[in-house]
Amino acid sequence: MCPKPKSRPRRRGVRAAVWSLVSVLVVAAGLVGVVLWQNSYDMDEQRVSIRHGGHVLNGVLALPRDGRKQHGLVVYIHGDGPVDATHDGGYRPLWEANAKAGYASLSWDKPGVAGAPGDWLAQSMDDRAAEAAAAIAWARTRPDIDGDRIGLWGASQAGWVLPKVAAKTPVSFVIAVSPAINWLQQGRYNLLAELRSEGASAERIEAETAKSDRTRRLLRRHATFEEYVRAMGGDADGMTADRWGFISRNYTADATRDLRALRGIPVLLTLADHDLNVDTADTERVYRKVLDAGGALTVERYPDAAHSLVKRSLEQSDLKLTLMALFSPRSLFADGFLDSQRRFLGERPTRQGPVALRTTPATGTGGATLLAVPFAGAKART
Incomplete structure (x- = not known):
């Protein structure tokens, strides 16, 4: 009589393999869930179209969910490079911070980026300022935007654009992140x-x-x-x-004289101590020289930050940067950076009185996963 096959050990092996596969799938599903949750933001985004100079700016308007009929607005001015409206998702943590302070955020694809008409490389700084002024004029026609509470946010190359915008149209505040003074x-x-x-x-x-x-x-x-x-x-x-x-x-851009347009306007100058792109000591010196007399300038420095205000330790490692972008995008930035901008906006006067800053964790519908270094401008080695 032939011996019966030993089926029990084989069944145990199959069972172990199945449980191992199930465990892997559960862990993978959990990680996907964490990524989706961490990359969801407490605000509502809508695509918008803004007419300017015979063509259309393809924009994104991010609105708070606080139930108010009107909100202030932060208009975003990009740094150098081919940047889309969300900066590959890098703006969303900032937009969420703005929303918690009761502010909407507006940004748009640079010309020639993400299917937008035109070519950003054909622009001057004056062209960029005119574009932003047109976006502000458009925003002032919307019933959900308080036209008296519109300000600017700009990083890096935007330092040459921000004061030009303020010279063209009234703004109620400016947040300047790592701006340069003189191109050369x-x-x-x-x-x-x-x-x-x-x-x-x-x-x-x-x-x-x-x-x-x-x-x-x-x-x-x-x-x-x-x-x-x-x-x-x-x-x-x-x-x-x-x-x-x-x-x-x-290449002849120099913000020194243009900065006079910001006198009397609340300005938050945000600088990183490990900035290889911009001489922040020179930037702070010029801003203080031109704007300090009005008493509306606030300067904040971040000792552990690089040019993009991302933590220096993360920017030095592509792997760490990618993992943090996936699993905790709000932690990419230097400690206190997002809270500082939220407080600055919360201190701006409103028609309804002070805004109660919201500090609840994000539970809203999602934005794109952040994989790019925010605000990192291309280099102009001239």
């Missing part, structure tokens, strides 16, 4: 700061500085892109004709 000075600071952070040799620093000086001479004599490439020995080093045109239009 900022470019040189960025070049040297990054080279030193990389541990570059004195010879390399000298060579890169000489290359930057050649670029400046070409800009001053209005050289074409082809002349630039020839001057660089045929190596464009990532420069494109469109980017060269953008730099040529804007």
